[in-house]
């Protein structure tokens with residue numbers, strides 16, 4: 340499902356000449372999520388990484404098991420988020436101002452949706468970012484043998 344999320348952004352990735360780097364562990368457990376939900380969470384995060392990383396930037400995706408969770412990190416070396424915006428960045432409609440968000444388009448919902456969805460699946464989303472250096476989103480997906488599981 341990581342492949343699919345990247346695939347969904349392939350046009351932007353090609354246009355912006357992004358370098359995509361992977362490090363996916365071989366023994367990743369099944370996650371407790373339905374396919375659509377998991378796709379939507381990751382697609383929102385990867386789409387932000389592409390959107391807020393200038394041409395020729397790099398986007399790295401790491402995945403491994405961490406206890407009862409699968410950790411997926413999406414790291415970019417893009418424009419970053421100002422420190423003062425970090426506490427509110429996962430709120431609905433919250434966007435970093437100074438013109439940059441307006442000119443890029445969007446609603447300010449992607450990150451809040453991903454955050455709410457992953458929490459409703461028993462997981463967590465964390466944002467680390469340094470303005471002008473880049474952003475790392477850490478997703479923790481709960482593992483488990485539920486009715487619907489994906490690998």
Ligand code: ATP
Nearest residue numbers: 387388391419434435440445446447448449450474
């Ligand atoms: P939408 O996703 O609804 O199209 P959006 O991308 O502006 O619009 P969110 O995905 O919710 O909204 O992100 C909120 C804000 O967080 C963005 O406007 C942007 O300023 C900032 N942001 C999110 N991800 C990144 C990132 N990887 N690098 C830099 N800034 C980011």
Ligand code: MG
Nearest residue numbers: 387445449450
């Ligand atoms: Mg977005």
